[in-house]
Amino acid sequence: MTTTTIVSLIVIGLLAGMLSGLVGVGGGIIMVPLLILFLGFSQHQAQGTSLTVLVVPVTALAVFNYYKQGYINWKYALVIAMFFVIGGYFGSKLAVSLDQKMLKKVFSVVLIIVGAKLLLEK
Template sequence: MSVGTIVALIITGLLAGMLSGLVGVGGGIIMVPMMVFVLGFSQHQAQGTSLAVLVVPVTALAVMNYYKEGYINWKYAAVIALFFVVGSYFGSKIAVNIDQKMLKKVFSIILVAIGTKMFFDK
């Protein structure tokens, strides 16, 4: 692993972590594009690696801060987490069987749709 790659990985992790703690995003919006455009990963590799990062409790400290301030609804989080596991299983099964070019298009459409909705929502 070159120094440039290590620096790119560090920047990717810091940006994703900061945005995760700040606004609850990071994996799809920061890590995946950085891995594709900066590190030269395929879309499949970037998505899989982003998910692997999230396997460990990377958000534990951010969750602790939100918990201390009373901003976590544990019941809702538990239900979402349970179905997140189910959804991610089936989503990944679909993704690994889609051509990379199509997967990039789907990824881009979702980012634009969400970004547009959030930008224009009042």
């Protein structure tokens, strides 16, 4: 691993972590594009690496801060988490079956739709 690669990984981790704590995003929205742009990952590699980062409780300290302020609905979070696991399994099966060009298009459309909705929301 080169120094440039290590610095890129550190920057990606810091940005994803900061934005995750700040606005609840980080994995797909930050890590995936930066892994592709900075390190030349394929779409599949970037998505797989981003998901792998999230396997460990990387957001535990951010969750603790929100918990201390009373901003967590544990019942809702538990239900979402259970079905997130199921959705993640089937979504990943679909993703690895798509070619990179199509997967990039799907990823881009999702980002555009979410971004437009947030931008245009009153």
